């Protein structure tokens with residue numbers, strides 16, 4: 626079963642309906658050509674100066690990854706604002722819940738925030754990633770009252786094909802519980818023209834694919850996440866970096882300058898997703914890399 630592709634003229638209802646059913650959908654012309662070309666010309670030169678990933682479990686060894694995209698290109702803004710993406714995030718994430726304040730039943734509606742911005746450039750010879758759910762960063766459980774925590778997009782900067790590592794997706798896997806392991810033969814490749822976007826849920830199993838061609842597959846992923854998946858008090862803005870540096874190591878880590886398995890809280894430096902505590906280790910990058918956790922089964 627291939628993923629459904631909708632034209633850019635599709636309504637929000639159609640996009641939501643297909644995602645409800647399959648866990649993901651491809652939208653053609655997700656960004657216009659000037660935006661796609663701008664993303665490519667702003668980011669390719671930066672990527673070209675980065676090394677490859679350093680682990681064959683997740684990040685790959687023939688893949689270049691760049692984060693902090695709002696710093697590197699103004700065209701990333703168009704992705705975060707794209708209408709189908711936002712409509713899907715509104716539908717799946719901005720779900721009202723009630724709480725009680727004494728006798729008063731009060732409705733709360735979460736907002737969304739950008740969780741990840743990452744350019745992913747898969748070079749020839751890269752193998753496929755293990756199939757995974759990106760909401761694993763919070764150990765999200767399924768079904769969590771049917772709630773989703775993340776709506777994500779992969780924008781094709783180059784064409785995505787079955788041969789060049791087009792994102793593998795298991796349709797319908799957003800409905801699976803946590804005891805079912807994903808199998809490679811259940812996954813279908815995302816085949817889409819450059820400028821298109823694959824929108825999928827944090828609970829949908831997917832993976833970067835194997836690039837068997839001689840050119841790179843360049844995509845940009847942006848996530849919209851539940852805004853409350855963060856610290857209640859915003860220590861990042863309450864203390865300056867100098868004030869944080871003056872704190873003892875254990876307190877610094879406690880207020881957020883530490884990543885959590887698997888891969889939550891990273892900062893990209895030199896193309897590697899790093900545990901942020903390296904920032905305070907005498908300016909040394911160190912070997913700090915986020916960890917996916919320990920493998921229990923082969």
Ligand SMILES: O=C(O)CCC(=O)C(=O)O
Nearest residue numbers: 745791792831832833834
């Ligand atoms: O590059 C891709 O197609 C997917 C990458 C991915 O799923 C990830 O790095 O979490």
Ligand SMILES: [Fe+2]
Nearest residue numbers: 757758759831
């Ligand atoms: Fe992923």
